[in-house]
Amino acid sequence: MASSVKYLRVPPNSGSLEEARRRVFEFFKTACRSIPTIMEIYVLDDVVSPSQLRSTIASEIRKNAHVTNPKVIDMLLFKGTEELNLIVEHSKQRHHMLGQYVLGHNLIHDQGNNDTSDFLQKFYKGNYY
Amino acid sequence: MGLGHLASRALLRSSRLGASKPSHHLLRRTVVSTPELHNSEAAAAEAQPEPDLPKRTPVAGARVHFPNPDDAIEVFVDGYPVKIPKGMTVLQACEVAGVDIPRFCYHDRLSIAGNCRMCLVEVEKSPKPVASCAMPALPGMKIKTDTPIAKKAREGVMEFLLMNHPLDCPICDQGGECDLQDQSMAFGSDRGRFTETKRSVVDKNLGPLVKTVMTRCIQCTRCVRFATEIAGVQDLGVLGRGSGEEIGTYVENLMTSELSGNVIDICPVGALTSKPFAFKARNWELKGTESIDVSDAVGSNIRIDSRGPEVMRILPRLNEDINEEWISDKTRFFYDGLKRQRLNDPMIRGADGRFKTVSWRDALAVVAEVIHQVKPEEIVGVAGKLSDAESMMALKDFLNKMGSNNIWCEGNGPNPNADLRSGYIMNTSISGLEKADAFLLVGTQPRVEAAMVNARIRKTVRATNAKVGYVGPSADFNYDHEHLGTGPEALTELAEGRHPFYSTLSNAKNPVIIIGAGIFGRDDKDAILAVTEKIAKNINAVRPDWNGLNVLLLNAAQAASLDLGLVPESEKSIESAKFVYLMGADDENVDKLPEDAFVVYQGHHGDKGVYRANVILPASAFSEKEGTYANTEGCAQTTVPAVPTVGDARDDWKIIRALSEVAGVNLPYDSLGAIRARIGTVAPNLLQVEEREPAVFSSVSLRPDVKGTIGKAPFGSVVENFYMTDAISRASKIMAQCSALLLKK
Numbered sequence: 001m002a003s004s005v006k007y008l009r010v011p012p013n014s015g016s017l018e019e020a021r022r023r024v025f026e027f028f029k030t031a032c033r034s035i036p037t038i039m040e041i042y043v044l045d046d047v048v049s050p051s052q053l054r055s056t057i058a059s060e061i062r063k064n065a066h067v068t069n070p071k072v073i074d075m076l077l078f079k080g081t082e083e084l085n086l087i088v089e090h091s092k093q094r095h096h097m098l099g100q101y102v103l104g105h106n107l108i109h110d111q112g113n114n115d116t117s118d119f120l121q122k123f124y125k126g127n128y129y
Numbered sequence: 130m131g132l133g134h135l136a137s138r139a140l141l142r143s144s145r146l147g148a149s150k151p152s153h154h155l156l157r158r159t160v161v162s163t164p165e166l167h168n169s170e171a172a173a174a175e176a177q178p179e180p181d182l183p184k185r186t187p188v189a190g191a192r193v194h195f196p197n198p199d200d201a202i203e204v205f206v207d208g209y210p211v212k213i214p215k216g217m218t219v220l221q222a223c224e225v226a227g228v229d230i231p232r233f234c235y236h237d238r239l240s241i242a243g244n245c246r247m248c249l250v251e252v253e254k255s256p257k258p259v260a261s262c263a264m265p266a267l268p269g270m271k272i273k274t275d276t277p278i279a280k281k282a283r284e285g286v287m288e289f290l291l292m293n294h295p296l297d298c299p300i301c302d303q304g305g306e307c308d309l310q311d312q313s314m315a316f317g318s319d320r321g322r323f324t325e326t327k328r329s330v331v332d333k334n335l336g337p338l339v340k341t342v343m344t345r346c347i348q349c350t351r352c353v354r355f356a357t358e359i360a361g362v363q364d365l366g367v368l369g370r371g372s373g374e375e376i377g378t379y380v381e382n383l384m385t386s387e388l389s390g391n392v393i394d395i396c397p398v399g400a401l402t403s404k405p406f407a408f409k410a411r412n413w414e415l416k417g418t419e420s421i422d423v424s425d426a427v428g429s430n431i432r433i434d435s436r437g438p439e440v441m442r443i444l445p446r447l448n449e450d451i452n453e454e455w456i457s458d459k460t461r462f463f464y465d466g467l468k469r470q471r472l473n474d475p476m477i478r479g480a481d482g483r484f485k486t487v488s489w490r491d492a493l494a495v496v497a498e499v500i501h502q503v504k505p506e507e508i509v510g511v512a513g514k515l516s517d518a519e520s521m522m523a524l525k526d527f528l529n530k531m532g533s534n535n536i537w538c539e540g541n542g543p544n545p546n547a548d549l550r551s552g553y554i555m556n557t558s559i560s561g562l563e564k565a566d567a568f569l570l571v572g573t574q575p576r577v578e579a580a581m582v583n584a585r586i587r588k589t590v591r592a593t594n595a596k597v598g599y600v601g602p603s604a605d606f607n608y609d610h611e612h613l614g615t616g617p618e619a620l621t622e623l624a625e626g627r628h629p630f631y632s633t634l635s636n637a638k639n640p641v642i643i644i645g646a647g648i649f650g651r652d653d654k655d656a657i658l659a660v661t662e663k664i665a666k667n668i669n670a671v672r673p674d675w676n677g678l679n680v681l682l683l684n685a686a687q688a689a690s691l692d693l694g695l696v697p698e699s700e701k702s703i704e705s706a707k708f709v710y711l712m713g714a715d716d717e718n719v720d721k722l723p724e725d726a727f728v729v730y731q732g733h734h735g736d737k738g739v740y741r742a743n744v745i746l747p748a749s750a751f752s753e754k755e756g757t758y759a760n761t762e763g764c765a766q767t768t769v770p771a772v773p774t775v776g777d778a779r780d781d782w783k784i785i786r787a788l789s790e791v792a793g794v795n796l797p798y799d800s801l802g803a804i805r806a807r808i809g810t811v812a813p814n815l816l817q818v819e820e821r822e823p824a825v826f827s828s829v830s831l832r833p834d835v836k837g838t839i840g841k842a843p844f845g846s847v848v849e850n851f852y853m854t855d856a857i858s859r860a861s862k863i864m865a866q867c868s869a870l871l872l873k874k
């Protein structure tokens with residue numbers, strides 16, 4: 001597996017927001033390109049479709065859409081690359097994938113609107129706070 | 130004086146300086162090996178009374194109560210003078226003086242047997258060491274507990290005990306909490322001289338709860354005394370003598386007592402251990418949480434031992450006012466029900482009649498939508514028998530905000546009296562029952578309804594020969610009683626003074642009447658209460674200094690629900706209900722519900738209530754939440770979470786609070802503190818945790834006259850199966866085994 005991820009390198013610092021932005025798109029494309037491999041090694045065919053995984057990746061990236069500092073974006077990119085590396089290298093196991101990107105993803109959709117009180121939002125999250 | 134001896138004294142002194150925890154007594158003794166003790170005279174001569182006597186704290190906070198100041202006598206324990214009342218034993222005197230004497234057979238609450246000899250101490254002028262547990266202290270006695278003679282005596286006893294005790298500590302469930310283990314470390318010799326083979330004893334089958342390994346038994350006879358004295362069953366006994374001595378049930382017989390589990394605690398070794406807990410865990414890997422039992426209305430104090438997310442066992446906790454140090458078998462063993470049949474996700478019943486897992490957001494949205502479509506008077510809420518006060522308060526506030534006032538707690542009957550607190554609690558208090566000298570039990574079988582209350586009555590009957598009269602269906606009692614009749618007409622006779630038992634009652638100084646909560650469901654309930662009150666008045670059971678008119682409740686939630694005023698507005702509301710909120714209510718009769726009624730079940734077990742439910746909201750069980758419960762004597766106590774909740778469940782009050790917001794009628798509290806403040810405005814007594822607040826007025830003088838006549842129907846028995854009364858115990862496998870094997874058919 002290790003050979004397939006040689007191209008996953010941590011890039012040097014981005015000079016501007018524009019450059020950071022470009023890198024994010026590149027990272028997204030790399031991630032999307034590795035989806036077939038991921039589907040295969042974690043046997044995800046019967047639980048999720050490639051397009052669903054693509055949108056999961058997109059929404060993970062959109063979570064940080066508000067970040068404008070190129071340094072922070074670089075750091076996030078670094079973490080994303082790292083994560084992708086681990087996944088492609090099969091350092092994770094199937095239930096990690098299921099928990100983090102297949103099931104966990106649905107929950108994120110659940111917490112959409114913000115018109116409820118603090119109590120209710122915590123209530124939906126869990127019993128302990 | 131040997132080095133070891135000196136070291137132990139030095140240890141003693143240093144531990145006394147910081148003596149805040151007397152329970153560490155075992156640590157402050159060092160193991161002394163024998164050689165220097167062979168020369169005991171010389172050592173004794175050297176051991177002069179210490180000139181400086183540091184203050185000692187009594188063992189385990191023991192207190193002395195002098196019934197009569199003239200009866201105080203003074204004895205000297207290791208040269209330290211103590212004042213004790215006459216009649217105390219030497220062992221008790223030592224405890225007051227802060228010296229813990231090793232013992233096996235002696236137990237505070239059992240009669241004295243004096244057969245293990247572990248408690249030997251030296252008394253000046255007596256030729257031999259004396260068994261301190263059986264020897265009354267005499268004025269001026271000079272007791273010596275750490276002389277070489279006493280130590281040698283203990284070593285000798287220990288050696289004899291270990292002679293026939295198997296060396297199976299590694300596979301023994303008592304390991305780590307075994308008196309024999311601890312005391313042989315602290316007081317035993319460092320070697321034995323025994324080379325022959327050990328004796329072995331056939332194990333006895335005592336039923337599904339108590340596991341026996343009788344080879345480990347040291348013949349202390351605590352279990353025999355417990356069974357005969359406290360539990361009141363003559364099942365256990367001693368067979369044979371000498372090395373052939375065995376504890377057994379004489380004939381092949383199970384131990385059928387609702388208190389049998391307590392022999393596990395009192396057995397000082399691993400001869401009697403818990404069968405369901407066998408080989409499950411070691412006691413040092415368990416986390417203890419001090420909590421309250423909810424399986425009946427007594428509110429026994431318990432310790433929940435858990436490992437990770439699992440409740441491993443339940444043990445009693447000392448509370449002199451409620452359960453002393455015993456608990457019933459249901460309390461002790463129903464915990465495995467907490468692992469079975471649990472509801473862990475919110476669910477909605479689909480069109481095909483099957484439940485589908487949904488998110489909390491969707492489930493609450495559905496409930497909120499439906500509740501707005503029905504008329505306020507068609508909304509009904511029922512609190513279950515295990516509900517805590519906080520959730521009942523929230524439920525009542527929520528439904529009131531929705532415009533409905535039909536909320537009640539199951540078991541309280543259609544028309545409960547919640548106005549006068551003295552009308553539904555045990556006014557004498559549980560420990561107050563010991564002052565009574567005559568009992569009248571009306572339609573209640575305390576042995577199955579509240580085993581700990583029954584143990585109190587039995588204690589009183591044994592101690593003072595109190596007379597017990599009983600009105601109700603034929604039932605099992607473990608003390609002498611007089612069966613006065615099966616139906617209410619016996620009460621009428623008593624009220625009119627025609628019954629022979631009446632003279633016993635009227636001659637009693639502190640008569641007690643106990644009315645079972647089973648009559649709450651009867652149509653002629655008010656009339657029966659009125660006639661009982663008349664009896665109480667005639668026999669002078671209610672006076673300023675003694676209120677002997679008691680109600681014995683059945684469920685943990687009942688007292689608090691009546692305190693909070695959970696009283697339905699109309700008696701027939703369930704027949705016309707369109708929206709029913711069952712908060713853990715499984716025993717409510719839902720057959721009468723209209724077909725199109727929408728039922729929400731909030732609870733922790735998939736029990737009877739779930740069959741009819743349209744929406745399931747999973748809640749946490751008593752071991753997982755903090756909640757206030759009032760017991761039958763009106764004492765409020767709180768449970769403490771011991772383990773995390775199962776799955777996606779939430780605490781009861783949080784669910785209702787969240788639902789109220791989704792439904793648009795926000796409840797004004799979102800923390801436990803805030804909801805308790807709200808309870809304080811309704812029933813301040815529920816905030817006096819662990820303190821019993823007596824009822825102020827007695828109902829006898831204030832209740833308006835009631836119309837209605839007494840029915841002819843005889844009283845029924847409310848608890849059909851002691852081992853299965855609520856959702857948790859019905860889910861428990863151990864309780865199922867018990868009811869299959871132990872219930873008398």
Ligand code: SF4
Pocket residue numbers: 345346347348349350351352353376395396397398400401
């Ligand atoms: S079984 Fe336990 S409690 Fe009973 S006599 Fe033996 S050691 Fe004592």
Ligand code: FES
Pocket residue numbers: 231232233234235242243244245246247248249260261262263
């Ligand atoms: S405790 Fe005194 S003889 Fe057993």
